[in-house]
Amino acid sequence: MSAPPVLTYVYAVTPPAPAVRRLLPSLTGVGGRPVTLLDAPGEDPGPVAFVISDVPGPEWDEDALKARFEDLRWLEEAAQAHHRVIEALAAHTTVLPLRLATLYADHAGALAALGRQGQAFATLLARLSGHTEYGVKVYVRPAPPPDDAAPSGAVSPGRAYLLARRTQRHAHEDHYRQAGAVTERIAAIARRLAGDHVRHPVQNGPLTGASPGENVLNDAYLVPDADAGEFLAAVAGAARDLPGVHVEVTGPWAPYSFATPPPAPGTP
Numbered sequence: 001m002s003a004p005p006v007l008t009y010v011y012a013v014t015p016p017a018p019a020v021r022r023l024l025p026s027l028t029g030v031g032g033r034p035v036t037l038l039d040a041p042g043e044d045p046g047p048v049a050f051v052i053s054d055v056p057g058p059e060w061d062e063d064a065l066k067a068r069f070e071d072l073r074w075l076e077e078a079a080q081a082h083h084r085v086i087e088a089l090a091a092h093t094t095v096l097p098l099r100l101a102t103l104y105a106d107h108a109g110a111l112a113a114l115g116r117q118g119q120a121f122a123t124l125l126a127r128l129s130g131h132t133e134y135g136v137k138v139y140v141r142p143a144p145p146p147d148d149a150a151p152s153g154a155v156s157p158g159r160a161y162l163l164a165r166r167t168q169r170h171a172h173e174d175h176y177r178q179a180g181a182v183t184e185r186i187a188a189i190a191r192r193l194a195g196d197h198v199r200h201p202v203q204n205g206p207l208t209g210a211s212p213g214e215n216v217l218n219d220a221y222l223v224p225d226a227d228a229g230e231f232l233a234a235v236a237g238a239a240r241d242l243p244g245v246h247v248e249v250t251g252p253w254a255p256y257s258f259a260t261p262p263p264a265p266g267t268p
Contacts, residue, residue, distance in 0.1 A: 005057035008050075008104040011035070011085045012254075013096035013114075013121045016049040020093055027088055029053040030081045038110055047122040050110055051089060055103075065101060090254035094129045096121060097259045128258060131195055131222045134251035136186060136235055137203070138217035140179045141244050175244030179216050182245045185238040186217070193231040194221040198257040212246040220257035228252070 009030060014020050016039045027035040030053060039049035058064060068074050082100050089095040104110040114121075190197050202215040223231045232249060239245040 005061075006054045006106070007057050007060050008038070008107055008110045009033070009053045009055045009060065010038075010098050010102045010104065010110060011051045011053070011082060012089055012098055013048050013125065014051055014089055014093050015047060015125065017093055020049075020051070020089065023088065023092055024051070027085055028081070029085050030078050031055060031059065035085055038107060038114070040111060040115065046114075046118055048114065048118050048125065050114055051085065052107075052110065060101070060103060086254045086256075094125050095254050096124055096128065097254050097256050124259065128222070128255050130225050131255065132225055132228060132251065133253040133255045133257055134221050134223055134228070134232070134235075134249060135253065136217070136219050136221060137215055137248040137250075138179055138182055138186070138239075139211060139213035139215055139246040139248065140175045141213040141246055143175060143244075175213075176216075178239070178242040178244040182239045182242060182247060183217050186219075186235055186247075189231065189234045189238065190219075190221055193227045193234070194223050196222040196258060200257070212248075220253075222255060222258050 011029065014037075016037060021037055024035050024037055029035045033053035033055055035051060035053055037049050038052045040046050059068075068078075079100055086095055086097045104113065198220045200218045200220060202218045204211075204215050221231070235247060235249055239247045
């Protein structure tokens with residue numbers, strides 16, 4: 001009876017550095033699988049390598065993934081394992097994260113893709129070297145509800161309600177004006193201190209959990225490590241005098257938002 005097929009799961013692209021080879025035996029990947037380095041054989045393997053796990057085909061082939069991607073618990077566990085490997089690598093070397101469930105039929109197929117895109121991967125790694133990703137979100141705080149604004153003088157209940165609603169609307173508009181000022185400040189900071197930035201869709205709705213208001217900016221910035229402290233301090237202070245706005249900074253992250261290589265034939 002033949003053994004079940006094994007697929008090659010790729011987490012990231014890295015240089016084939018000794019520090020990476022020493023780190024990998026301590027890592028556990030998706031499904032509890034060992035993590036290894038795959039690079040071209042020979043004395044000169046080239047400037048880039050894949051970080052991989054060998055995973056059982058019946059659990060990771062196309063049909064299996066269609067079902068598993070509907071299982072939120074499994075998806076969360078797989079995403080966390082994928083992320084842990086990438087974050088561990090990022091602490092030791094420049095890393096080019098790949099998408100969850102980047103799979104090849106075998107090592108030969110993965111090596112062929114690495115050969116086709118090796119130069120593009122190397123160029124991206126050189127661009128990302130010495131940089132870290134940070135996320136910046138801007139929220140418009142909600143205006144006080146109408147009942148919180150008490151009218152002055154003796155007025156009818158209807159008039160008092162209309163005055164309270166007008167006060168709330170003016171506060172809401174003022175908060176949006178403040179958010180515009182904050183986003184302009186952050187843009188100026190980024191022009192001075194960030195090497196690149198990516199605009200992501202804003203995050204609102206029931207899946208975002210508790211938030212301090214309406215999300216109006218959700219950007220990622222690629223910041224030189226030498227400027228990270230100044231960047232973080234400047235962004236954290238961007239809304240200090242504007243109480244209608246909340247700024248949230250996340251990171252440091254591996255450069256997920258800046259890791260898209262150019263398309264090539266033979267995609268996984």
